Amino acid sequence: MSLFTEENLEWFLEKFRSFGPLPGILLTFLKSFIPPLPTALIVGVNAAVYGFWPGFIYSWLGLVSGCLVTFLVVRKISSSRYLDKWASKPKVQKGMRWIQRNGFSYVFILGILPVGPFVAVNMAAGIARMHIQSYLLAVTLGKGIMVFSVSFVGANFADFLEQPLLLLGVLAVVIVLLWLSRKVEAYILRGSDELHKTAEVSSD
Secondary structure (H helix, E strand, O other): OOOOOHHHHHHHHHHOHHHOOHHHHHHHHHHHOOOOOOHHHHHHHHHHHHOHHHHHHHHHHHHHHHHHHHHHHHHHHOOOHHHHHHHOOHHHHHHHHHHHHHHHHHHHHHHHOOOOOHHHHHHHHHHOOOOHHHHHHHHHHHHHHHHHHHHHHHHOHHHHHHOOHHHHHHHHHHHHHHHHHHHHHHHHHHHHHHHHHHHHHHHO
8 A cells, every 4th residue: 555655646647648538537436445545645636637527526436436336336235145145134133223224324424434444335325235326316416526625625624724714604405405405315316216016006
C-alpha cells in the first residue's frame, strides 16, 4: 500500500491519460475489492488530474459500480449452503433484520464517510438481501455526496479555513438530501410491495 502515494497516483493517471477516464474510474472501482486503498486521496488526485467536474464524475462512477458489483455478487451467493448456515445464527439473524429495516440509512450514512471498510457494508447489505433499488439509491447518493465534498473541500481548502460557515452549508445540504432520499426510498419500497402483493394475488 506504500505505493499509493499522491505522487505515484498522479504519475499513473498522467501516464495512462491516453485511455481517457478509464484509469481514474479503475482506481476508485478497485476500492470495493481492496479496502486499504486511500479513498480520499484517490478522489482528490482524480480531481487534480482530470479537473473538478470530470474527476468527480469518474470517481463517483468507479465507486458506485464497484459497490454495486460487490453487492450483487454477495446477494447472488447469499443462498449458498455455507452462507445460509452462517446466516441462520441468532445474532446474525438479528443483525440482518436490523439491516433490512434500516438498510437505506445504513448504506447512505456510511457511504458518506470517506474512510472505513465499506466493502463490509456492501456484503452485509447483500447477505440481508436488501432491495436492489433502495441499495442503489443509497450508495449513489451517499458516494455522490462524499466524492463531491472531498473534491470540493480539496479544491477550496483555503476558503474553508477563512470562512468556516461554508462547511455548515455543506452539512445543511447533506441533511436536506438525506431527508429527500428517505422520501424517495419510501416511495420505491411502497411500489415494490404493491407489485409483490399483485404477483401473489395473480399466482393464487
